[in-house]
Amino acid sequence: MSHTARQKDKLIARVRRIKGQLEGIERALETDAACIEVLRQIASVRGAVGGLTVEVMEDHLREHVLEATDDAGRRHGGEEMIEVIRSYMK
Template structure:
């Protein structure tokens, strides 16, 4: 879980955006929108959820490995590489 107020605010903003997308999707389904439009909305929700997951996971990884300042530059680079890999996978 994000520990700083800034990180928490970013995560909550993402959650609220996803909620808005879900509400719009529900309205589209109730209104008998075209399948193409509905699928596009579902893809947007999936992308937003993956972005949220990446944000929370990055925060967790950084909190876990940044607790101790004794880690070397190599470990710090490995953390950055791991986060980049996870973000690429979740796209």
């Protein structure tokens, strides 16, 4: 069982909160809310997505690098993380 499966309910709850925040941005735009309010909501979504990303990255590092059963598994987990970090930083 992967670490995301063990924490599935928690992660899905976070994603649903983010979805609600995005819908809030959509509503704000539809109702011509003040731009500063839209920007605040966007910043909140960005922070929430960043927090979710960090949590999944940390879980990946713990599961597939720190707790890997052999050097090959550890190397593979580390290489996967490098790919994700490179993609994330673009």
